[in-house]
Amino acid sequence: MRKLKFGTDGWRGIIADDFTFENLRIVSQAVADYVNGQGAGHKGIVVGYDNRFLSDRFADTVADVMIQNGIKVYLADSPLPTPVTAFAVKVHEAAGAVMLTASHNPPEYNGFKFIPDYAGPALPHITGAIEENITRLQNKMLPARWADQEQAMELADVLRPGDDAARAAHRKEPAVAERIIIDPRPEYFEHLEQLVDMEAIGRANLQVMVDAMHGSGMGYLNVLLEKAGTMVKQCRCYRDPLFGGGMPEPTGKTLTGVCDWIKEREGRLGLALDGDADRFGIIDDGGVYVTPNQFLPLLYHHLITVKGLVGPVTRTVATTHMLDRIARRHGQEVYETAVGFKYIGQNLLEKGCVLGGEESGGLSIKGHIPEKDGILAGLLAVEIVAMHRKNLLALARDVAEEYGGPLYSERLDVRTTPLKKQPVLDKLGEFNPAVLGGTPVAGRVTVDGVKLLLESGEWVLVRASGTEPVFRIYVETHRPERVKELSREVAVQIGLDD
Structure with a gap:
């Protein structure tokens, strides 16, 4: 039997090859054992899922295993971005969350992320413990509490989400936990509106294109920006499990449609999200891609000089040292980490960092959850343009000159x-x-x-x-x-x- 292993951001595999319902039940049982072993099962688990093929059915399977282990489930009523699933952990004071997503990977993949109670990526000691449980389950050293595959598929076909009493009766077992259907969007929207100056965005009268790349980030940036008074054009904001034949990764090469729209319509900004909306992509005035290494220093400077968030910064070993220059100028520390946002999140929690970022397009700020959030990143980009009345690359050049020249x-x-x-x-x-x-x-x-x-x-x-x-x-x-x-x-x- 193939060993199931958690990578830098969870377990991923090819659907119907290694990412199967059988393996998913094993991993779900391993997480249930971990949560119950921590004495936290009574707090419940949030279960979220993205737009990928079978993600909703995979989420239903995870919920079923958790319930059979006596763990209450807060199940999303529709596809969610990873940061929204993580935020729901705080809303419901849960023991953690499971997010079914393969993020920016090709469409044949799906994945499983465990998000602990601090609402950020699981650290190695946690994923290590879950992997040990997986090994014990595969070697029949731990008992499993889930229906066999035939029975589980039968239940998934005939029972609606929330029919846990019926599920228990079908198995001739008592209902030991409940399934609660949730919509965490209202609380998440309210939280972001406290972090970002939506009034300044509204006053700027910008034209913005939002590209969800067919992922679960649709219905977030456009809703918030339109509420503020921004003119929004949407692109790829509908579900396509094949992602248009490409990868849902927002880079300069994959966002040509946004670039062309900005050039032709004289839009001010393009905002893109990856498959689960934890990574961001930004297209500037003129249709030019803004790299994370260009945006992160600009954002750090903005947080310090405009928003008054003075504090240390944390970045991965692969991310620009322009952040270091800014930190030194303001007498702040820089915390360098291995690649993986879990280490960034740890520093946001423990070191008081006001910004954490990585060159691959992930960031979060003080006051938010310690999970990368492409939706927040996009709103902050609009805030910067709105408040400075200048395009991002021009502002990035100004910041570079102020702190010793370009890199x-x-x-x-x-x-x-x-x-x-x-x-x-x-x-x-x-x-x-x-x-x-x-x-x-x-x-x-x-x-x-x-x-x-x-x-x-x-x-x-x-x-x-x-x-x-x-x-x-x-x-x-x-x-x-x-x-x-x-x-x-x-x-x-x-x-x-x-």
Whole structure:
């Protein structure tokens, strides 16, 4: 039997291959055992799901397992973004949440996230405990409490959500827990309106396009912006489990429709969300993509100088050091983490950080849940444009000049073969040159991969993918031409040049 493993953001698999109802029941039982083992089962579990194929049926299965384990379930009445599911944990003071989503992955995938009671991604000690339970269940070392597959499918066909008494009668068992259908949107909307200056947004009379990329983020940004008085055009805001044949990942390459609309209609801003709306994508005036490494420093500067949120910042090892410059100027700490928003969330909770962000498009701020939220990110982008009356890239250039000049960041993915991956890993472990690109190396960081800090303030990071024979080379420099120069030299030195 294939081992079920939690990655950086939960368990994911190909539907009908390893992401099956049978495996889902095992993982759900493992979570139920963990929650009950913590003595928190009486608090209940929130269950949310996205727009992917069978996500609603998978959610029903998770709810069924939880109920048979005596755990009350707060089941979403419709597809939800991951941050809204996480927020519902706080609303209902639950023991945690299960979110059925594969986020920005291709349509053939689905996934399972466990969100603990602090409403952020599960830390390794929690996912480790769940994985231990999974192993025990697969080895028949723990008892399971769920209907067999034939009975469960029969129940799913004939019983509506909420028919838990009928389910229990069908199994000749007492109803030990209840299923409560919830809609967390009103409380979530009210919370965001307290974090963002909606009046300033309304006064600006902006034209904005919202692209939900067929994901569960539809019906959020448009509702809030239209309520404030913004003119909103919607794109891909309807369910398509195939995501139009692509991946629901908001990048410059996938948002050409938004770019064209802004160019043709002279819109001010485009806001995009990934499949479960925890990542953001921003298109600026003129139809130009704004990278997270450009937006995060601008947002940090805005939080400090406009919103009065002065405090430390936390970022992943792969994220721009422009954040470090801003923090130093204002006498604040920078907390660097391994890649994975769970570490960012931990610093938001424990270190008092006012902003946490990652170069892959995730962020959250002080006062919000410690989970990345693309909806909040989009609203903050509109707030910045509305309050400064200037486009984002122009503002980002102004911020860069104020804090020492521009930085240029880029990521290069280099694919190798499974046979060659280990030799490259061996070389990477020893990779510690005294000079790189003609500049002395001032430091070496190994919190995640190998990161070399140059005396010039430039840096290079190399990380291996945990699932594929792929290496990611991140570079940040003072001049655009140095990006290719440094990445090429690194590739040669660790054996990725052939």
